[in-house]
Amino acid sequence: MRTVSIDIETYSSVDLAKSGVYRYVESPDFEILLFGYSVDGKEVQVVDLAGGDELPDEIRLALTDPAVMKWAFNAQFERICLSKWLRFPSGQYLDPQSWRCTMIWSAYMGLPLSLEGTGAVLGLEKQKLTEGKHLIRYFCMPCKSTAVNDQRTRNLPIHAPDKWSEFKAYNCRDVETEISIQAKLEKFPMPDSVWTEYCMDQEINDRGVALDMDLVHHAIEADERSRSELTVQLRLLTELENPNSVVQMKQWLSDNGLETDTLGKKTVVELLKTASEPLCKVLELRQSLAKSSVKKYTAMENVICADGRARGMFQFYGANRTGRWAGRLIQLQNLPQNHIPDLEQARSLVRSGNYAALEMLYNRVPEVLSELIRTAFVPKDGCKFIVADFSAIEARVIAWLSGEHWRNDVFATHGKIYEASASQMFDVPIEEITKGSPLRQKGKIAELALGYGGSVGALKAMGALEMGLVDDTNSNLLSLPGVHPTQISSDYGGMLTALQ
Incomplete structure (x- = not known):
């Protein structure tokens, strides 16, 4: 036995989408229902574990044998679930070194991150069965108790034998589809270096990060209290039944003379510049009430494992065009910055549940909670966090790939790429563009917005209009002050610079 392809069907009362697989398997009612496998590409076998069947000894031993390569689509799910099934201690999991993921291989080839989508793109003869979603909802998730189903909260095989037979066929087909994907991709092997990175990613996800749950719980309580108070204030000011309703x-x-198509964050910021009272007060309250970043505390509560750590925060090759990691669950790649000068004091007040002092010392509780999110992540005893970052890594790599030699020269000398870009954009000597200069900020916007092929829309999304770049609706280009749009070349370097 050299390889074994695996697909399992499971049950847990924990919501997989909200909590992730690491928390999912910790539910007391977690179990593996079906185990589909194929040894070295041979005929697929389905083991009905829920029906009392036993997994063959050679397959059980292969799960921990480093010489046998285990394959699955989204292998992290199978690996973590089987770790629990094999009774690994909490926080310990099967070694990812002997696992390979067909989903990651597909992502490397620019294919969808779903078995159904990948099968469709590759035109496989044996596609994933579409009725699977209904069967998963029926057997793998809790059901609502009703008089019709005798008040049960879970569907078992005995409740629908025909559906259970279909479910076993579905499990078998998934393994067949995964094997077919491997066969299709064999001509395009993924480099060993990428598989090494994948294993490292799995180890990082397995290790996770500790959370200060005292802070998290009290932050959620503070947010609920704050939201309740803000809602009462909005009701008093507007007399609306539901001030949370966008409509x-x-x-x-509109009835009060202020027309707007949206209540998005950027729009509200602009409206606040000209709104009069009481509209201004209403918009400010609405802005605080709509603060979405505090929802990360709830996400933390959903994903926390028994040992106080959050796991599964990253998706390897989540952005399959660039190979970059994507954030999952808590979304660690989009954490609010903190600028509170007395951060430790604010953190202490929230952690101790002193809402009265928090409200008295700070104008807006949601904003404080948002800035404290980063502090919810804590190192284990005897360790500390070390924060590091590559300096302008995207700009450096893109400049090298595109052959923009003047940019490479900037990085090789003073490294002030934002200032250098702004200098060429606005024909201003670089010495006049200081760190606090508005021109530097405009150079930064162009730098970050255009590097990956972004155009007018990317510039707008990065705040170009707010920074003074003019929207020329006739040419559908953003004009630079004093520069005609036709002076802007369509190539990467020209997109960044107004060629004089």
């Missing part, structure tokens, strides 16, 4: 709020603003 009702937009209508109220």
Whole structure:
């Protein structure tokens, strides 16, 4: 036995989408229902574990044998679930070194991150069965108790034998589909170096990061209290039944002379610049109430494992065009910055549940909670976090790939790429563009927005209009002050610089 392809069907009362697989398997009612496998590409076998069948000894031994390569689509799910099934201690999992993931291989080839999508793109003869979603909802998730189902909260095989037979066929087909994907991709092997990175990614996800759950729980309580108070204030000011409703709020603003198509974050910021009272007060309250970043505390509560660590925060090759990691669950790649000068004091007040002092010392509780999110992540005893970052790594690599020699020269000397870009954009000597200069900020926007092929829309999304770059609706280009749009070349270097 050299390889074994695996697909399992499981049950847990924990919501997999909200909590991730590491928390999912810690539910007391977690179990593996079906185990589909194929040894060295041979005929697929389905073991009905829920029906009392036993997994063959050679397959059980292969799961921990480093000489046998285990394959699965989204192998992390199978690996973590089987770790629990094999009774590994909490926080310990099967070694990823002997696992390979067909989903990652597909992502490396620019294919979808789903078995169904990849099968469709590759035109496989044996596609994933579409009725699987209904069967998963029926057997793998809790059901609502009703008089019709005798108040049960879970569907078992005995409740629908025909569906159970279909489910076993579905499990078998998934393994067949995974094997077919491997066969299709064999001509395009993934480099060993990428598989090494994948294993490292799995180890990072397995290790996870500790959370200060005292802070998390009290932050959620503070947010709920703050939201309740803000809602009461908005009701008093607007007399709306539900001030959280976008439709009702937009209508109220319209009735009071302020028209807007959206209540998005950027739009509200712009409206606040000209709004008069009480509209300004209503918009400020609405802004605080809509603070979405505090929802990360709830995400932390959902994913926390028994040992106080959050796991599964990263998706390897989540951005399959560039190979970059994607954030999952808590979304660690998008954490709010903290600028509170007395951060430790604010953290102490929230952690101790002193809401009265928090409200008295700080104007907006949601904003404080947002800035404290980073502090919820804590190192284990005897360790500390060390934060590091590559300096302008994207700009350096893109400049090298595109052959922009003047940019490479900038990095090889003073390294002030934002200033250098702004200098060429606005024909201003680089010495006049200091760190606090608005021109530097415009150079930074162009740098970050255009590096990966972004155009007008990317510039707008990065705040170009707010920074003074003019929207020329006739040419559909963003004009630079004093520079005609036709002076801007369509190549990467020209997109960044107004060629004089």
